[in-house]
Amino acid sequence: MAAIALSQLTKVYATGVKALDALDLEVADGEFVVLVGPSGCGKTTALRMVAGLERITSGTVSLGGQVVNDVSPRRRDIAMVFQNYALYPHLSVYSNIGFALENAKVGKAERDRRIRAAAETLGLGDLLGRKPKQLSGGQRQRVAMGRALVREPSVFLMDEPLSNLDAKLRVQMRTEVLRVHRSLGAATLYVTHDQTEAMTMGDRVAVLLGGVLQQYDTPRALYDRPANLFVATFIGSPSMNLYEAGLSADGGSVARPTVVLGSQRLDLPAPVAARVAAYQGRKVVVGIRPEDLVLGSGSGSGLAADVRLVEMLGSEQHVYFSIDATQAGQAAAGAAAGESVEAAILAASAPNGVTRLDPGVEVRPGDRVTFAVDPARLYFFDPDTGQAITG
C-alpha cells in the first residue's frame, strides 16, 4: 500500500485555468519523492491538494490506502514545511515547535521532551527562547522543519523549503533535510524548481510541465532515458545540446544509417540504428550531453566545431562552440523578416553548443576542434512531439 497515492488528480480554477491535469503518482513508505518543474507547472498545487489546503477538482488523493479527498487537513496526519517557513512571529522557537503538540493536548513533560529532541536534531538547542525575527534564514528554516518533525507524521510535505536560502546554505541544508527524512522514516513529497536538488535528493523524481506529468522515475533514469525534450533539457546542467538532424541511408547501407548534422555525418552502430529505424529518411532532433563530448577523435565518429567562448570554473571548463547544424527549438536564425544583416552575422557566429572539459585541456576561442562522440550516448527525439525515440 502506498503511503501517498494520487490518481488522476486535477485542479481547474474557477477562472478556467487548469493548473494540474490528471496526475498519477505514488510514493512508497519512507520514500523521498521530488516534484520538480518550472514555475507554474502545478507542483505546488499538487502538494497543497495532498495537504488538503486546496480544493480538488477531480481525481483522488489517498494516504495510507485511504481516499482522503473529504478528510480535513487536520486529520490527515501530515506535516508541511512552507516556502516562507510560516512561523508564528509572536511565539518563541520553543512555542513554535510545540504548537501542534499543545493543540493535541500532549502532556507538558512529554511535549517538552519531544520539542527538545527535535531541537537537538536540528541544532536549535540554544535558540529555543528566541523569536523568529531574531533568527537567520537558515535557522528559521530549521525551526519550520522542527515544527513538522516533532509531530512524527506519516507523511512529510515540503514546499520549496530551500529556495529562500543563499546558494551555499542550500547545499548544506540538502544533507540536513535528507538526514531528518531518514531519521523520521516517513514518506516525503518535496517540491522544488531546482533540478540539482531533485537529482541529488530524490529517490524518485516527478517532472511536471504545465500541469502535466512528463516523467516519473529515478534520477538515473531521468538522466539516461529522458522521456521527452523537456525532461532532457531540464535535467543536467549545462543543458543537453539539441540539434535538428536527419537520418539517411545514403553514404551507408540501410542497415547502417547516419545522422546528418549540418554538413557532418555520424555513423550509427547497429543497436542505435535499430532504435531509430522507424525514422529512417526523416528529420529528428539529436541530443548530446555536454559531458559526452570529449576532445580528440576517438572511435571513428567525430564532430568538428569552432570554439567561441571558454568559461573557466576551476574544477572544469565550459567550452561554447558552434557547429553548422541548426540548434533545435531555435527559430531559423536570421530568417525572420526584417532581421538586419548584423543580426544574421551575429547569429551565425553565436555558439550553439556547450561541452564540459577538464580544466587542464588547452582550448581558446577561435580554435577549430574535433569532438569525439560516442553514438551510443546520442539521444533522439521526434521533432514534432518532442517524445524520445525508443524504438
Added chain:
Amino acid sequence: MSGTAVSTPARSAPQAAPGSGFRVRPGHSAWARRRDRRGLAFVSPFLVAFTLFMIVPLAYAIYDSLFTSRIIGGTTFSGFSNYTQILTSGMFWSGVVRVIIFGAIQIPVMLIIAFFFATAFDLGVAKYGRSFRTIFFIPFAVPVVVAALMWGFLFEPVYGPFSHLANLFGFHNVDFLSSGLMLPSIIVIAIWEWTGYNSLILYTALRSVPRDVVEAAILDDTPLWKIIVKVKLPMVRPAIVMLIFLNTIGALQLFVEPLILNNYSAGVVTLNWTPVLYIFNTSINSAQYNLGAAMAVVLGLVIVAISVTSLLFRRDRGEVS
C-alpha cells in the same frame, strides 16, 4: 523645488584628493546635503501651514494661560494661578471623569464588536461580506452633527420611536436623554459612528496576516477560536493599539453629541459635562479665554498621559511591532 538644472551626482560628488586628509563622510557629501535640502523643500509648504495654524495657536494658548483678564484691571500676568484654579476645580475634573468613564466603556465594547465583524469578514464566514462592509462604513460619511441630530430625534423622550419601542416592551416613561441615561445613549451613538471604521481597519489588518501562517495553524490542527485569538489577534496587535490610541484621543474630547443632544433635553448637559464643553463655554460664552486656554493645556496633558500609557502598555508586553 524649482526646476533647477540637472546636477548629475557623478559630476558633483567631491573627490577626495589623495593625501589631502579630506575625508568624505558617506551621505554627508555636498551633493547629498543639497539633495536632502530639497527634501525639506517638499515638506516646507506643510510645515509653514502647520506652524501657522497649529504651533502658533498652541503657543499662544500656553502664553495666554498665564494671564488673567478682568473687566476691571485688564489683563495681567498671573503665572500659574489659572492652573491652580483648574486643578482644584471639581467642575473640571468631574467632566474629565465622565469622559474617562465614557471611553472606558465605549472603546472596548466598540472594538470587540469591530473585531468580531472584521474576523467574520476576514474568514469569509459571513456571506456578502463586501456589501456589509460598505453598509457598516456609512456612518463614517455622516457628519457628527447630523448623527447627533438624528439620534436625538430617535431618542426623543416623548415622541421619539425608541420611546415607543420601550413602551411596547413594557418599559414606560424611559427618557433616554435624562441625566441618568444620557451618557449610555451617547455611548450607543458613538458605537454607531465608529464601529464601521474600526472594523474596516481591523479587517485590513487581518487580511495582511500571511496566508501560510494560518495554513500552518490549520495543519497543526488548531481550533478556530485559537486561530483567532492566539494566531491572528497577536499579529494585528499594532493595529489594535493604534486604534485604542486614536479612539481614546477622540473619546476624551467628546463635544458635539452632548452639545446637540442638549437641544432635545434641556439642562441635562451642564456647562462642564465634558472637558471640551467646559473649555468651549468658558472661552466663548463666558469670554474667559485665559482660563479656557489653561483648561485646554491641562486637558492636553491628560490626553498625553493617558495615550502614552496605552503605548507603554504595548511595549511592556514585548510585542512584535
Added chain:
Amino acid sequence: MTTVTERPAASPAPSAESRRDRRRRERIEEQDAAIPVELYGLKRGTVPVLTACCVLFAVFTLVPVAWIIFNATKTQANIFGTFGFWFARPFEFFHNFRMLFENVDDDGTYIQWFGNTALYAVLGGGGATALAAFAGYGFAMFRFRGSKVLFYIIIGSLLVPIGAITLPLYLVYAKAHLINSIWGLILPSMVAPVGVYLMRTYIGLSVPRELVDAARIDGAGEARIFFKIALPLMVPGLMTVLLLSVVGVWNNYFLPLIIFSDNNKFPLTVGMGLWSQHATTSGDQNLYPLIVMGGLVTIAPLIILFLILQRYWRSGMLLGSIAN
C-alpha cells in the same frame, strides 16, 4: 506576503468582458485566494448565525438613515405623530426640499450652507491632500537633518485637544482681522497630520527608491521626478487621503462654529446645529422637517462619494500605515 502557489493568472481580454462578468470573476478570484472556509472547522449553523449578526448590525447602522429618509417627507406634526419608519400623508418631500432654498427666519439658507461646505471641503480637502502628498514624499524619500524629530512632532500634534488649537486660533484671527473669513477655515483645514503620516507610509511602500535614484542619475530634477514618476504611483494613497480630508472638513464643527458670525458663511454642520437650537428654543418654527431634510441632503453626497471612490481607495492604506 507569501505567494503560496505559482498560479498562472490568465484573464480574458478586458474588452470582451462586461462589467458584471468582471466583477463576478473578481469575486471568484477573491474567493479562490481566500482560505476555504471548511478548513476552519466550523460547526454547522455558524454561518447563518454570523450572517444574522451582520444583518442585525446592518439594521442598526441603517436605522437612523432610514428614519431620515422617511421623515424628510413629513410635516412637523407627522414627524412626531406618526410611525417613524414609514411614510405618512401628506407627502411633503418636495415641499421640504424647496424650503431648503429659502432663508428660514434669518438663520441662513440651507443651500448656501451646502455650497459653502462643498467649497470648504474641496479647497480644504484638496489642499490638505496636496500638502500631505508633498510632505509625505519629502519625509519618505529624503533624509535631512531633523526629519525624524519633525515627523514625530507632526504626529504628536494629534494628541493636542482641538480646544487648545482652535480657540486660540480664534483669538489670533481676531488680532489679524480674519474673523469671519472663509480662508480662516480653509487654510487650517489644509493641515492634516494624519494625511502626512498616511502618505509617507504609502509612498514608502509604493514608490521604489531605486526608481527615483535611477531618475536622478538620468538627470531629472526633483520636481520632475515627483510629478512624472512618483505621483502616478501614489494615486490610491492620494484617493484615501482625499476622502479622509474631505470628510474631515465636511464634518468640521468646532472651528467654523467659533469663527463665523455671518450666516452666509456657515457650513452645513454649524447651520444645522443652529436650527436644532432654534427648533427647541423658539417652539413652533416648523424647523423640524427642515432639519431632517437638511440632514438627508447633507449625507447623500458623501455616501455617493464613498461609493465612487471605493474602487480607488485602498483600505489597505488606512491600515498598512498603522502596522508600520
